[in-house]
Amino acid sequence: MLFKDRTAAGQVLAKKLANYANRPNVLVLALPRGGVPVGFEVAKALNAPLDVLIVRKLGVPKNEELAMGAIASGDVRILNQGIISQIQIPDEVIAKVTAQEQRELERRERMYRGDRPFPDLKEKIVILVDDGLATGATMWAAVLAVKQKQPKEVVIAVPVAAPETYEEMHNNVENMICANTPTPFCSVGLWYEKFPQTTDDEVRELLKKASNNHQPLLFGK
DSSP: OBBBSSSHHHHHHOOOOOTTOOOEEEEEETTTHHHHHHHHHHHHTOOOOOEEEEEEEEEEEEEEEEEEEEEETEEEEEOHHHHHHHTTOHHHHHHHHHHHHHHHHHHHHHHTTTOOOOOTTTTEEEEEOOOOOOOOOHHHHHHHHHHHHHHHHHEEEEBBBOOHHHHHHHGGSSSSEEOOOOOOOOOOOGSSSOOOOHHHHHHHHHHHHHHOOOOOOOOOO
């Protein structure tokens, strides 16, 4: 399956999530930036609110691609104690990297969310959306971040994922929806005809549109 673009991928994904439509406790959280166009289509089809969950990797100094942890929206920090112990990373180094990434996370929070507070996830069905999963590291940090907020259910929803990543992750959440798990996988972008980088302006515009589209469900009338 080859998706035309992120919008088309979100529409395909939304059909697979139809049983979550028009439920008052459903919230779609997209991972910026590429997950937001996908999440927008999902939220629109489900008549659910859309917000963003920003995750920042805590890279090991001088080897930033190696993650010693991650921070996420909602004041969450996750540490990889195995990596930290193996490399013997001092607490002050962890604190310094965390502070640097926290500043960038807060900058993105202001850019995307403005003055809106992070949503209350308690007893919510949270659908985490991205444009695809390769290693799944960012999504896993997002799952752990959300679970600390006491949701009723966590759902991962992606158009495409590496088969081994799908196998690793789907047993750790209540539900995982994936439209395509191709072999060989190679990369997320390979499964899109058009896969340009999503801009900050696009993210802001889609969040604004989603807010206008969502019609809160009213009961007892």
